[in-house]
Amino acid sequence: xxxxxxxxxxxxxxxxxxxxxxxxxxxxxxxxxxxxxxxxxxxxxxxxxxxxxxxxxxxxxxxxxxxxxxxxxxxxxxxxxxxxxxxxxxxxxxxxxxxxxxxxxxxxxxxxxxxxxxxxxxxxxxxxxxxxxxxxxxxxxxxxxxxxxxxxxxxxxxxxxxxxxxxxxxxxxxxxxxxxxxxxxxxxxxxxxxxxxxxxxxxxxxx
Numbered sequence: 238x239x240x241x242x243x244x245x246x247x248x249x250x251x252x253x254x255x256x257x258x259x260x261x262x263x264x265x266x267x268x269x270x271x272x273x274x275x276x277x278x279x280x281x282x283x284x285x286x287x288x289x290x291x292x293x294x295x296x297x298x299x300x301x302x303x304x305x306x307x308x309x310x311x312x313x314x315x316x317x318x319x320x321x322x323x324x325x326x327x328x329x330x331x332x333x334x335x336x337x338x339x340x341x342x343x344x345x346x347x348x349x350x351x352x353x354x355x356x357x358x359x360x361x362x363x364x365x366x367x368x369x370x371x372x373x374x375x376x377x378x379x380x381x382x383x384x385x386x387x388x389x390x391x392x393x394x395x396x397x398x399x400x401x402x403x404x405x406x407x408x409x410x411x412x413x414x415x416x417x418x419x420x421x422x423x424x425x426x427x428x429x430x431x432x433x434x435x436x437x438x439x440x441x442x443x444x
Contacts, residue, residue, distance in 0.1 A: 238422045238425070242304075248298040248301070250297065256301050260303070261342050264347070265313060266346055268349075271349045271351045272349065276347070276377065279415060279418055280422065297314045299311060308429055311343075330362075337366050346367055346372055347425075348367070351380050352383065352388075353380060356399045364401075375421070375424045376402065377407075377408050377409075378396065378409050381416060381417075382411040
Protein backbone atom coordinates (compact mmCIF):
# COMPACT_ATOMS: atom_id res chain seq x y z
CA UNK A 238 0.00 0.00 0.00
CA UNK A 239 1.23 3.48 -0.86
CA UNK A 240 1.14 5.67 2.25
CA UNK A 241 0.40 9.25 1.24
CA UNK A 242 -0.22 10.54 4.75
CA UNK A 243 -0.98 9.40 8.27
CA UNK A 244 -2.60 11.80 10.72
CA UNK A 245 -3.35 11.38 14.40
CA UNK A 246 -7.09 11.74 15.05
CA UNK A 247 -7.52 11.36 18.82
CA UNK A 248 -7.10 9.15 21.88
CA UNK A 249 -9.94 7.58 23.82
CA UNK A 250 -10.71 5.10 26.57
CA UNK A 251 -14.44 4.55 25.97
CA UNK A 252 -16.94 4.42 23.14
CA UNK A 253 -18.40 7.86 23.79
CA UNK A 254 -15.02 9.39 22.93
CA UNK A 255 -14.22 7.32 19.82
CA UNK A 256 -14.07 9.24 16.53
CA UNK A 257 -16.97 8.70 14.10
CA UNK A 258 -16.83 5.25 12.53
CA UNK A 259 -16.99 6.50 8.95
CA UNK A 260 -13.95 4.53 7.76
CA UNK A 261 -13.00 0.87 8.16
CA UNK A 262 -10.60 0.24 11.02
CA UNK A 263 -7.56 -2.00 11.43
CA UNK A 264 -6.38 -2.35 15.04
CA UNK A 265 -3.02 -3.43 16.44
CA UNK A 266 -2.83 -5.34 19.72
CA UNK A 267 -0.08 -7.04 21.66
CA UNK A 268 1.85 -7.47 24.84
CA UNK A 269 3.95 -4.58 26.13
CA UNK A 270 7.47 -4.59 24.61
CA UNK A 271 6.36 -6.90 21.78
CA UNK A 272 7.42 -4.44 19.09
CA UNK A 273 4.00 -3.03 18.25
CA UNK A 274 5.21 0.55 17.85
CA UNK A 275 8.08 -0.52 15.58
CA UNK A 276 5.73 -2.59 13.43
CA UNK A 277 3.29 0.29 12.96
CA UNK A 278 6.07 2.78 12.20
CA UNK A 279 7.61 0.49 9.56
CA UNK A 280 4.26 -0.23 7.91
CA UNK A 281 3.41 3.46 7.51
CA UNK A 282 6.99 4.57 6.73
CA UNK A 283 7.28 6.87 9.73
CA UNK A 284 10.11 6.96 12.26
CA UNK A 285 8.05 7.94 15.26
CA UNK A 286 4.34 8.03 14.47
CA UNK A 287 3.88 5.75 17.45
CA UNK A 288 6.36 6.21 20.27
CA UNK A 289 7.41 3.59 22.79
CA UNK A 290 6.45 4.58 26.31
CA UNK A 291 9.30 5.11 28.76
CA UNK A 292 7.23 3.06 31.19
CA UNK A 293 5.89 0.04 29.27
CA UNK A 294 2.30 -0.86 29.93
CA UNK A 295 1.32 2.48 31.45
CA UNK A 296 -0.15 4.03 28.30
CA UNK A 297 -3.75 2.88 28.53
CA UNK A 298 -5.29 4.80 25.65
CA UNK A 299 -6.77 3.72 22.33
CA UNK A 300 -5.11 5.87 19.66
CA UNK A 301 -6.75 6.50 16.27
CA UNK A 302 -4.88 7.49 13.07
CA UNK A 303 -6.24 8.38 9.64
CA UNK A 304 -4.37 6.59 6.83
CA UNK A 305 -4.76 8.20 3.39
CA UNK A 306 -8.36 9.07 4.22
CA UNK A 307 -9.07 5.42 3.34
CA UNK A 308 -9.06 3.64 6.69
CA UNK A 309 -8.30 4.19 10.37
CA UNK A 310 -5.32 2.59 12.09
CA UNK A 311 -6.04 1.91 15.75
CA UNK A 312 -3.22 1.44 18.26
CA UNK A 313 -4.59 -0.51 21.22
CA UNK A 314 -2.81 -0.30 24.61
CA UNK A 315 -0.22 -2.94 25.42
CA UNK A 316 -0.87 -5.56 28.05
CA UNK A 317 0.92 -8.08 30.23
CA UNK A 318 3.59 -5.83 31.76
CA UNK A 319 4.28 -7.16 35.27
CA UNK A 320 4.80 -3.78 36.97
CA UNK A 321 1.53 -2.24 35.82
CA UNK A 322 -0.68 -1.35 38.82
CA UNK A 323 -3.56 -3.76 39.44
CA UNK A 324 -6.12 -1.01 38.86
CA UNK A 325 -4.71 -0.41 35.38
CA UNK A 326 -4.77 -4.13 34.59
CA UNK A 327 -8.43 -4.33 35.62
CA UNK A 328 -9.31 -1.49 33.23
CA UNK A 329 -7.67 -3.17 30.25
CA UNK A 330 -10.10 -6.09 29.85
CA UNK A 331 -13.37 -4.13 29.84
CA UNK A 332 -11.89 -1.39 27.63
CA UNK A 333 -10.65 -3.89 25.05
CA UNK A 334 -13.78 -6.04 25.03
CA UNK A 335 -16.01 -2.97 24.74
CA UNK A 336 -14.05 -1.76 21.71
CA UNK A 337 -14.00 -5.16 20.01
CA UNK A 338 -17.67 -5.87 20.70
CA UNK A 339 -19.15 -2.52 19.68
CA UNK A 340 -16.94 -1.07 16.93
CA UNK A 341 -18.97 -2.02 13.88
CA UNK A 342 -16.41 -0.71 11.37
CA UNK A 343 -13.55 -2.81 12.80
CA UNK A 344 -12.36 -5.06 9.95
CA UNK A 345 -9.38 -6.85 11.44
CA UNK A 346 -6.90 -6.93 14.31
CA UNK A 347 -3.15 -7.42 13.99
CA UNK A 348 -2.31 -9.57 17.03
CA UNK A 349 1.42 -9.24 17.65
CA UNK A 350 3.64 -11.77 19.41
CA UNK A 351 7.39 -11.91 20.11
CA UNK A 352 9.12 -14.88 18.44
CA UNK A 353 11.13 -15.41 21.65
CA UNK A 354 8.14 -15.61 23.99
CA UNK A 355 5.40 -18.14 24.64
CA UNK A 356 1.94 -16.48 24.40
CA UNK A 357 0.56 -15.31 27.74
CA UNK A 358 -3.00 -15.51 29.04
CA UNK A 359 -3.83 -12.06 27.67
CA UNK A 360 -2.71 -13.09 24.18
CA UNK A 361 -5.02 -16.09 24.29
CA UNK A 362 -7.84 -13.98 25.71
CA UNK A 363 -7.46 -11.45 22.90
CA UNK A 364 -7.58 -14.19 20.26
CA UNK A 365 -10.68 -15.69 21.89
CA UNK A 366 -12.37 -12.28 21.86
CA UNK A 367 -11.61 -11.86 18.18
CA UNK A 368 -13.03 -15.29 17.42
CA UNK A 369 -16.11 -14.64 19.56
CA UNK A 370 -16.88 -11.36 17.76
CA UNK A 371 -16.02 -12.75 14.29
CA UNK A 372 -13.14 -10.30 13.84
CA UNK A 373 -10.38 -11.40 11.50
CA UNK A 374 -7.09 -11.93 13.41
CA UNK A 375 -3.82 -11.37 11.56
CA UNK A 376 -1.11 -13.02 13.64
CA UNK A 377 2.25 -11.25 13.33
CA UNK A 378 5.41 -12.65 14.92
CA UNK A 379 7.97 -9.91 15.55
CA UNK A 380 11.71 -9.67 16.29
CA UNK A 381 12.49 -12.54 13.91
CA UNK A 382 16.00 -11.21 13.30
CA UNK A 383 16.86 -12.02 16.92
CA UNK A 384 16.68 -15.81 16.53
CA UNK A 385 18.25 -18.41 14.25
CA UNK A 386 16.30 -20.19 11.52
CA UNK A 387 16.08 -23.34 13.63
CA UNK A 388 14.95 -21.39 16.69
CA UNK A 389 12.31 -19.64 14.59
CA UNK A 390 10.87 -22.98 13.53
CA UNK A 391 10.85 -24.29 17.10
CA UNK A 392 9.28 -21.17 18.57
CA UNK A 393 6.71 -20.96 15.77
CA UNK A 394 5.46 -24.43 16.62
CA UNK A 395 5.23 -23.53 20.32
CA UNK A 396 3.37 -20.28 19.61
CA UNK A 397 0.94 -21.94 17.19
CA UNK A 398 0.24 -24.81 19.58
CA UNK A 399 -0.32 -22.45 22.52
CA UNK A 400 -2.76 -20.31 20.51
CA UNK A 401 -4.49 -23.31 18.92
CA UNK A 402 -3.69 -22.22 15.35
CA UNK A 403 -1.64 -23.69 12.51
CA UNK A 404 1.95 -22.50 11.88
CA UNK A 405 0.79 -21.35 8.43
CA UNK A 406 -1.35 -18.68 10.08
CA UNK A 407 1.72 -16.94 11.50
CA UNK A 408 3.23 -13.98 9.62
CA UNK A 409 6.86 -13.16 10.38
CA UNK A 410 8.24 -9.63 10.74
CA UNK A 411 11.49 -7.86 11.51
CA UNK A 412 11.72 -4.12 12.04
CA UNK A 413 15.47 -4.35 11.41
CA UNK A 414 15.37 -5.70 7.85
CA UNK A 415 11.69 -5.03 7.05
CA UNK A 416 10.97 -8.72 6.52
CA UNK A 417 7.23 -9.33 6.23
CA UNK A 418 6.18 -5.74 5.57
CA UNK A 419 4.65 -6.37 2.14
CA UNK A 420 2.98 -9.62 3.24
CA UNK A 421 1.35 -7.92 6.23
CA UNK A 422 0.02 -5.16 3.98
CA UNK A 423 -1.49 -7.80 1.70
CA UNK A 424 -3.17 -9.40 4.70
CA UNK A 425 -4.56 -6.01 5.75
CA UNK A 426 -5.85 -5.25 2.25
CA UNK A 427 -7.63 -8.63 2.20
CA UNK A 428 -9.84 -7.64 5.14
CA UNK A 429 -10.51 -4.05 4.05
CA UNK A 430 -13.64 -3.36 1.98
CA UNK A 431 -13.08 -3.99 -1.72
CA UNK A 432 -13.35 -0.32 -2.66
CA UNK A 433 -10.71 0.67 -0.09
CA UNK A 434 -8.27 -2.04 -1.14
CA UNK A 435 -8.85 -1.24 -4.83
CA UNK A 436 -8.15 2.45 -4.23
CA UNK A 437 -4.93 1.57 -2.41
CA UNK A 438 -3.89 -0.70 -5.25
CA UNK A 439 -4.53 1.95 -7.89
CA UNK A 440 -2.55 4.48 -5.90
CA UNK A 441 0.38 2.06 -5.73
CA UNK A 442 0.31 1.47 -9.49
CA UNK A 443 0.33 5.20 -10.17
CA UNK A 444 3.74 5.64 -8.55
